[in-house]
Amino acid sequence: MEAKGWIGAALAVALLATGCAESDRAQESGTGDDPLAAFHQQGIDWEDCGDGFWCGTFEVPVDYDDPAGERLEIAVKRLPASGDDRIGSLVLNPGGPGGSGLGYVTSASAAVSKQLRERFDIVGFDPRGVGQSTPVYCLSSAELDEYFGFQFDSVDGDGDPTEVTDAGVEEIADLNRDFVEACRERSGDLIHHVGTADVARDMDVLRELLGDDGLTYLGKSYGTSIGAHYAELFPGNVRALVLDGAVPPHGGQLETSVEQAGGFTTALRAFVEDCLSRPDCPLADGADTTVDDGVARIGELLERAAREPLANRIDHREANRPRVELGVLAALYSESFWPRVRTGLDEAINGGDGTELLRLGDVLYKRGDRETYQNSMAALVAVNCADRPAPRDIGVYEEAARTAAQASPLFGPSLAWGALPCAYWPEEAREDAVAEIDGDGAPPILVVGTTRDSATPYEWSEELAEALDSGVLLTWEGDGHTAYRSGDACVDRAVDSYLLGTEVPEDGTVCEPRDDVSDTRSSGQAR
Template identity: 60%
Template sequence: MAVTLTGTVLLVSGCTALTPGGGAQEPAESLGALGDLAEQELDWGPCDGGPSEAECATYEVPLDYDEPEGERIEIAVKRMAATGDDVIGSLLVNPGGPGGSGYDFVDHASFIVSEQVRERFDLVGFDPRGVGRSTPITCLPAEELDDFIGGEAESADGDGDMSELTEAGVADMEEGSREFVEACQANAPDLMLNVGTVNVARDMDVLRALLGDEKLTYLGASYGTHIGAHYAEQFPDRVRALVLDGAVDPTLDQLDLSVAQATGFETALRAFVEDCLTRTDCPLGGNGDSVEDGVAALDGFLARTAREPLHNSMDDREINRARAELGVLAALYSESWWERVREGLDDAMSDGDGTVLLQLGDELYSRGDTQEYENSTAALIAVNCSDSPSPRGVEAYVEAAEEAGEESPIFGPSLAWGALPCAFWPEEAVYDGGPLDAPGAPPIMVVGTTRDSATPYAWAEALAGALESGFLVTRDGDGHTGYRMGDACVDRMVDAYLIDLEVPRDGMACA
């Protein structure tokens, strides 16, 4: 099978400082019901890799918070001390996913936040439960995961169009999704029931208390916004400041998210093609061609790879349409990848060499070498399927693939099919707790980018609107997320909010 697994404008001038909402909490108060876990200490020591100034530790949390004295799992955490003397506290960070490593994210401190923020906060990242160095969830082995991600189902016209699968193709998709879930049940039967974001937020509150912070200061990107929203919902009086950048819409189930995401990728694709056509080395056409011409050229190329796979110089994997699509999809996450994807397309379209496209797809799915993946794909599916109910009938996914194909003909159908494992996820693992509006929380910043691929701008509008105290900051640009992406106005607003709790006045806009 083949799947793609994937998520008001204000101005810096004229800000008012707000006092944090809610009464002060003793740091350990949130641990009172967790017995001896409240007595843990973070035993900081050298890290296994990363900057020499970083320090690392682990702490324990309940596998199931309904049974706090039951089985425990481990959470890995990394800290980079503030560079200045006037330290406000800890800034917890998460890069998204689900499945992204907050532990590794801290290594890129100078990219994540500004120098001013680094001076005032200890930067702290953790691997959420099920991810990486924390107690990880594992499902399929690498060889079978290769087939799950890069295999192709039979399409009606033979060009790999996943909006028009044959009956056999649909059956193949269903079989692959069932096998994935069955592998999770065989390898992690208890953990898969407890990896949802509601529990990740609880783990983060334990960390906040163990760090000695009365209230949480947090920067979450992409899926990390969902962690932050869940935290505010459960612990509104423990929020100091939350920056939720590249927001996930909390009102949509996984299948609806996948279909809606197609609009973001289509917008980003057209921006990539438009830029490509202005360059002399664009493999999709030249200055005289329209964006529609360039998209058509890409679609035709991908259709050919379904019939005549590309070769590569890395290993024996066949680069079919599914793998070529993933390589191109990489371009839509950041402008910094556009040059490399153009190179990969040129190699593929001129010489039939898909090596660069394969490498880009591997990077998206954390395939660190030719033999193994990180566990981010298992974590991604497990968390997505646990976070909201999804349709249980395969026909809903057939219809969704057709709908997504109308919004984004190239990427939409595979995005919709990527949600199919959720049809078979154990129902007792699924969160259905209603809206996330966090009543009583102090002002929460949501950052949205107008041409964001993975988390469409409309999702930022939805999250800011859903949160009782949410307010929206907009970056007009390309790529995924907004802070530290080249817009000085947005960066200044985020910094002022994190450091001084300044919130832009209503009606102001970044020019």
Template identity: 60%
Template structure:
């Protein structure tokens, strides 16, 4: 049997925190969102106490058309949660989304006390919803949990013992193509209509329905990572209804899905090198001792992955999963989203190198894909793939992915090929369900803030630059740092700019990096 290689990593643009979805109806109030008439806007939000979450939070359900081209046709449910403003002088609602795709805006509300400043929480009702297909809203289900485990943890046997995803050979190509075809076929079998109406353009229309039901004439919104695409798409469709949009850790909407996957690899490469350097600067780094270079540390990490591909690490959870190369890599990728998780991955790598124990890496990967329980795990992965494939075109020729994997290996040897192959399901997505390509300019919208972090792992800084330049009224605020997204990540200047924009609609100079801003203020 040839050397086994890891499975692909679907493009995951997790935002400010790792938030999982839940099954439809779980933790949602009984009774839903009131009567629904022919027009989705002619309903009322019936707020009830949430079964879990922060004290004082309120939950409701409303309905929207499955297909906006058939507004009188089938309806789907959208679950929403709000945390009322703590102050008396309330501006309105601040709608929020943590990213994903597949992240739960409903759950994101429970993170408001540390994700948003006290001043923002005093002035806004913080409102989050699960986008269509996600969590407590009408969910998209493709594979079951066991099949998802196999999909994410697959090792593909390359011809002549190929040891990486950049060179699978005919046998490996056939296996990875079959797995991705089966994924799309399962979506088609379980939810043929929802999979054709799950793209971000529809999510933006759902958000406008919610804005109206909340009684806000204009939208105030904070979106992280993939959530930036929801906000940009909203501004494109409803520019006259924009009050203030903060798009933090931006996605470039002009790129096709394969390009997004390959360019994301550069972000993870940058983040990996920062993590390894930080690790090597500590006395207990499992990747090397004093005098070890970053390249040598990365080589040690690659050796660990290769060894896990040959002989899986142990797993003390008892769930029967092998901690092979695919699952070991997922664990490291999960930790690269934020510096807060660097100590966790150092400990997990220490367990792996010294004890052969991969449990820590396995659990970090589980957190990335929302494997808190069976229902959460299967839905978040389906939504992730479906939205990615619906939002932008992708090549239909499998060879294009093989070529991209080889190219990505040049820029990001560790994660590049895995991310390139992660877009392969989109090669088989129904053509009629894919949004047309193009930039978003949101002509006529009031100023829109884009926040970019220079060494962002999941959304490269160049994407924030691109989105800010595409939007007619876009302006860029730069955080010089590591980790994914910029607001409330330890930079007081960025936090101040975001707060002043949301509260007072203050617009700093375009492209103002916070280091320049502080120097100017001091002068």
């Protein structure tokens, strides 16, 4: 393990040790009947951090079952309301797990409307284990490069994840055992306390410190899980929750990964259909090219990259099958990436150059220009494995990969194998799952689903809206991952109205493109 790993682990221990000393002072100050009183009374020392933003930190218990024990520090950032008629705070989370709330609130002008910025302080925080909030660490950046570039030893030599040799199975098992062991070595007991239920508890401490009687929250993708857990744990503290691009409230990690592959397949077909409507589509092979033909050409590209890596003009990495696949996958998160992936596919198919697809993959897992990663991958694994059960038998993953290939041949097998770290996750680090998430007692909660969402299939939004006692479903008939502020006026109006006035649209409302406008993403109508 390189020196950086040792320093990161030492820093985490130092922060926890500081927490011990602080907790002793909190005990001496007295907490009354509320075991969290010391946390609710601490205050945030806000400092000007430029461009109109204010930054600070607050402390939370490492273990809410032992609030007098060690503490974690949570980083928070706030953009004060620009108008005089302030309602309160709007807390944002972009998803992940591993997404930075600090980074998301920095882009507040794009993330939320002007009307919301006038009436609310826009607030983001890095969840425990993420970014600037006592982060978890696992592999070094060099080791992550190897991890993301791992190519299956397949029977036919094409890297097919459904035809892995016995030696290949053992190799991927060792790779993921090493990943988990690195998490234990570099992060220690912190990986026992990064589950979503604890993040929701942290968010209630933040709500109290912000001075809001009820939480107003916008969570996207995995951020919907934080919001759903909050509604379950603190239904009486909810003012308004928007859960956009929902993850399912229950289900195992392997099952969820396989279901997610279906969403990416739907998005891929939408991308290919759009590409084939354009004169310069690299997937076209004559006027009669079908969507199935276009998808097959991408599959052929992956097999080609497995046998002989494509050119890479930016660094030492091989543009092999997994890295090319990751680039295509990343591009499906948003329509805004579609021009780049068309360029990348053109360069790869017609010129043997995988550079642009490599760059797209780097965007997804936040690999910087200096060959460094943020800790999003470590946080993603730690949270997913804490939140959701996973089988321990590697044979179950082999079978899941073969099953996933039937419905999602391009992405299903890889995503099934992607759940494998959870097979080796320490049992004591698995969070006790909330038995049921129904938010009983909470006011109406708005769940927003996109019909061709890539990363969170539309069915998950239907499932979450149904599970929540007060869930209301708003549907966007469109593409891309999540709907609010993605270009549809109908969705934006409904979300803004709810956050401002707590009035939800009618359950089952559908926003769809209008036939009488050329830009279907900028004008929508409800039905």
